[in-house]
Amino acid sequence: MDPDSLDGAGICCKVCGLGKVGKLGKVKKIVLCSNCGNCYHWACVKPAIKKQPRKPWYCASCLCRVCNIDVDDDNIILCDGCDEGSHIYCLTPPISDIPNEAWYCPCCIEARQNES
Numbered sequence: 001m002d003p004d005s006l007d008g009a010g011i012c013c014k015v016c017g018l019g020k021v022g023k024l025g026k027v028k029k030i031v032l033c034s035n036c037g038n039c040y041h042w043a044c045v046k047p048a049i050k051k052q053p054r055k056p057w058y059c060a061s062c063l064c065r066v067c068n069i070d071v072d073d074d075n076i077i078l079c080d081g082c083d084e085g086s087h088i089y090c091l092t093p094p095i096s097d098i099p100n101e102a103w104y105c106p107c108c109i110e111a112r113q114n115e116s
Contacts (some may be wrong), residue, residue: 014059015044024101035070065105066090079106 029042034056042049064087076085080102
């Protein structure tokens with residue numbers, strides 16, 4: 001699906017929750033994840049998207065943040081803090097199984113410790 005062909009009805013950015021038209025009535029560019037179908041404003045993606053991404057494009061939740069490769073989806077663990085994904089074998093140290101309880105990536109663990 002081409003995001004430019006969307007009329008904006010029912011389309012919300014996964015990050016900010018706004019539609020194709022932003023707070024000031026300005027139309028914002030949207031990109032769709034080729035895997036999960038979630039929508040993102042170009043400016044809400046970190047780092048921000050500057051030009052039309054090549055297809056397929058994957059959001060941070062569908063792409064391993066360590067190796068940046070979209071393979072082996074059954075072994076990607078999602079952080080319960082930032083929702084970014086990592087292969088369990090790309091982590092340092094690697095883990096053998098996806099845990100049943102909440103799991104936080106090293107960045108979120110550090111941020112939570114700094115809040116304390």
